[in-house]
Amino acid sequence: MHPPKTWDLFCRVVDNYGDIGVCWRLARQLAAEHGLQVRLWVDDLTAFRRICPDIDAGLAMQSCRGVEVRHWEDPFPDVVPAEVVVEAFACELPERYVQAMAARPKKPRWINLEYLSAEEWVGECHGLASPSPRLPLTKHFFFPGFAADTGGVLLERDLAERCRDFQQDARVQATFWLGLGLTAPGPGESRISLFCYPGSRAEELFTCWSGQETPVTCLVPEGIAGEAIAAFFDQPTPAAGGSLRRGSLEVRILPFLEQDDYDRLLWACDCNFVRGEDSFLRAQWALRPMVWQPYPQAEALHLHKLETFLRRYGEGLPEGTARALGDFCRAWSCGEGVGAAWPAFWAQRTALARHAEAWAATLQSQGDLAARLVQFCPDQL
Numbered sequence: 001m002h003p004p005k006t007w008d009l010f011c012r013v014v015d016n017y018g019d020i021g022v023c024w025r026l027a028r029q030l031a032a033e034h035g036l037q038v039r040l041w042v043d044d045l046t047a048f049r050r051i052c053p054d055i056d057a058g059l060a061m062q063s064c065r066g067v068e069v070r071h072w073e074d075p076f077p078d079v080v081p082a083e084v085v086v087e088a089f090a091c092e093l094p095e096r097y098v099q100a101m102a103a104r105p106k107k108p109r110w111i112n113l114e115y116l117s118a119e120e121w122v123g124e125c126h127g128l129a130s131p132s133p134r135l136p137l138t139k140h141f142f143f144p145g146f147a148a149d150t151g152g153v154l155l156e157r158d159l160a161e162r163c164r165d166f167q168q169d170a171r172v173q174a175t176f177w178l179g180l181g182l183t184a185p186g187p188g189e190s191r192i193s194l195f196c197y198p199g200s201r202a203e204e205l206f207t208c209w210s211g212q213e214t215p216v217t218c219l220v221p222e223g224i225a226g227e228a229i230a231a232f233f234d235q236p237t238p239a240a241g242g243s244l245r246r247g248s249l250e251v252r253i254l255p256f257l258e259q260d261d262y263d264r265l266l267w268a269c270d271c272n273f274v275r276g277e278d279s280f281l282r283a284q285w286a287l288r289p290m291v292w293q294p295y296p297q298a299e300a301l302h303l304h305k306l307e308t309f310l311r312r313y314g315e316g317l318p319e320g321t322a323r324a325l326g327d328f329c330r331a332w333s334c335g336e337g338v339g340a341a342w343p344a345f346w347a348q349r350t351a352l353a354r355h356a357e358a359w360a361a362t363l364q365s366q367g368d369l370a371a372r373l374v375q376f377c378p379d380q381l
């Protein structure tokens with residue numbers, strides 16, 4: 001008997017970058033911190049390459065950061081399944097591979113990794129087993145979450161230390177900014193990163209920021225908020241490296257960054273607008289005020305997810321601070337009243353930054369998702 005060493009992770013890039021973003025972090029962590037042999041199957045290497053430029057989108061097989069990266073193509077090759085198989089976000093494994101799993105003398109541990117959510121029911125469903133009606137295989141549901149009865153959240157062993165070292169070292173930060181073509185922030189200047197979904201009311205924010213007394217630099221990844229930028233400045237949105245100014249506001253377009261550099265951007269900013277799943281969590285580890293925009297879903301399900309998160313996250317916040325945060329996050333996600341809600345939110349930034357530290361410390365004390373996933377795979381496979 002031995003703990004399972006070989007892992008296959010399957011990732012389908014539905015749209016955006018969250019699926020591959022989460023899988024890539026998890027794959028790297030399993031290899032680096034748990035010494036596992038990880039194969040990551042990804043159907044869209046071009047999307048992968050945007051967050052990890054070392055990826056060669058033309059290769060069927062390559063090794064990157066201790067992980068074997070395989071292009072998930074159709075027809076699927078004839079391979080021996082790993083001892084642990086992670087199907088990310090119900091991406092549906094290739095039939096040929098499932099048949100090969102069923103034919104193994106020791107059946108692989110089959111795990112469906114679900115999306116992160118703060119909802120109550122997550123704890124009840126975490127770990128549930130679902131036996132296949134046609135094959136001798138059982139799938140288990142692994143739910144990331146913020147409560148102790150869930151699968152936890154991704155957190156690399158050294159992340160908190162790296163973040164702290166970065167935030168305490170003005171020289172390292174200045175070098176980081178220089179790499180993005182910026183000098184270190186001037187006196188009184190606020191730096192705000194903006195990663196949002198199409199249709200967000202960023203122009204209302206720009207109006208607030210341009211009229212503030214102190215300077216605001218808003219950092220926007222290329223391809224994000226393009227319409228709002230063009231509408232506010234009444235000219236085409238520049239390419240990466242370009243910037244536009246009005247009043248106290250400078251909007252600067254950044255290239256899409258390699259994932260670790262995106263983390264550093266969040267650490268370096270005074271406030272981060274994030275979305276989806278992975279940047280949402282990374283902003284929590286950045287210990288700065290953040291505004292989350294959940295992935296828009298039918299029947300406004302995402303707004304319910306926002307409320308459940310706000311309820312959890314807001315525990316321990318003074319009432320006024322929690323209200324200002326909630327009002328602004330709601331306005332941002334609904335696209336209504338963004339400009340009106342901003343001043344009260346921004347007035348709470350010191351309290352929010354303090355709270356961000358307390359929240360991260362609590363999350364950290366609950367253990368991390370990769371370690372829980374490893375524990376979830378018994379020795380006797």
Ligand code: TRH
Nearest residue numbers: 016017018021051221256257259262276277278279295
């Ligand atoms: O791209 P997203 O909107 O992904 C979403 C969510 O995961 C959502 O839950 C899912 O249902 C949907 O996709 C299909 O947002 P997210 O989750 O923040 O992922 C973005 C990833 O891109 C994250 O890993 C950070 C990374 N990134 C970079 O590496 N560089 C960058 O410059 C930026 C802006 C992001």
